[in-house]
């Protein structure tokens with residue numbers, strides 16, 4: 001069943017000089033229940049804007065965006081959002097941060113803390129419940145962020161370059177962790193990344209967006225079977241073949257974006 005659907009979605013922003021800037025144009029994209037879709041495209045092309053339309057943070061200027069068949073008019077039920085920057089409160093403990101979502105949704109304190117403790121354990125942080133954010137490494141903070149998002153049991157998980165600030169090894173570890181948790185929950189994921197290797201390692205489909213203003217250029221199915229070993233996958237001939245096929249599509253958009261950045265500079 002289709003869970004997220006963008007039909008001819010266009011988003012324009014007002015510029016500081018009173019004009020308009022088209023961030024995305026005529027985007028058509030469907031994501032099914034339990035599907036893992038990665039979005040790649042040149043820097044600044046409009047990937048985050050696409051997620052903002054699905055999350056209800058921004059309305060579409062034209063076209064329609066539906067989640068579970070309903071037009072998006074505010075933040076839809078069942079949508080979880082994980083950004084590049086952490087959204088944790090420094091004065092709260094790990095338990096306090098992870099239980100905040102369920103508490104905010106009206107779950108009783110004991111139940112909220114119980115659910116939070118369960119998710120803290122699932123992301124490998126059992127024993128760290130009473131730690132504060134400054135006491136954690138970058139990778140541990142990402143685990144908290146994952147628990148904080150997944151404790152709400154979203155049916156759609158929107159991820160905007162969530163691991164890009166991590167070192168290569170921690171990043172691979174978090175990717176493995178994410179696939180493991182996703183295989184248990186099977187929520188739909190829309191994952192924005194600059195990193196084509198990451199996109200292929202994680203996703204069922206890789207959507208390539210054009211240079212700004214972005215629209216969907218290509219939509220590739222990743223045939224690599226699951227479960228996948230993220231760290232070993234990169235040497236796999238099927239992975240290399242998939243990479244070169246998608247890069248052929250993406251690289252020309254990256255070149256266009258670079259040329260227009262050079263003109264502006």
Ligand SMILES: Nc1ncnc2c1ncn2[C@@H]1O[C@H](COP(=O)(O)OP(=O)(O)OP(=O)(O)O)[C@@H](O)[C@H]1O
Pocket residue numbers: 013014021022023041042043044045046047048049050
């Ligand atoms: N709220 C806003 N107001 C005005 N312009 C915006 C707003 N949000 C995004 N834009 C512009 O829309 C374009 C697309 O931005 P967006 O962040 O969606 O791109 P992106 O592909 O996610 O970028 P990156 O690859 O750098 O993360 C950019 O030119 C950006 O400056």
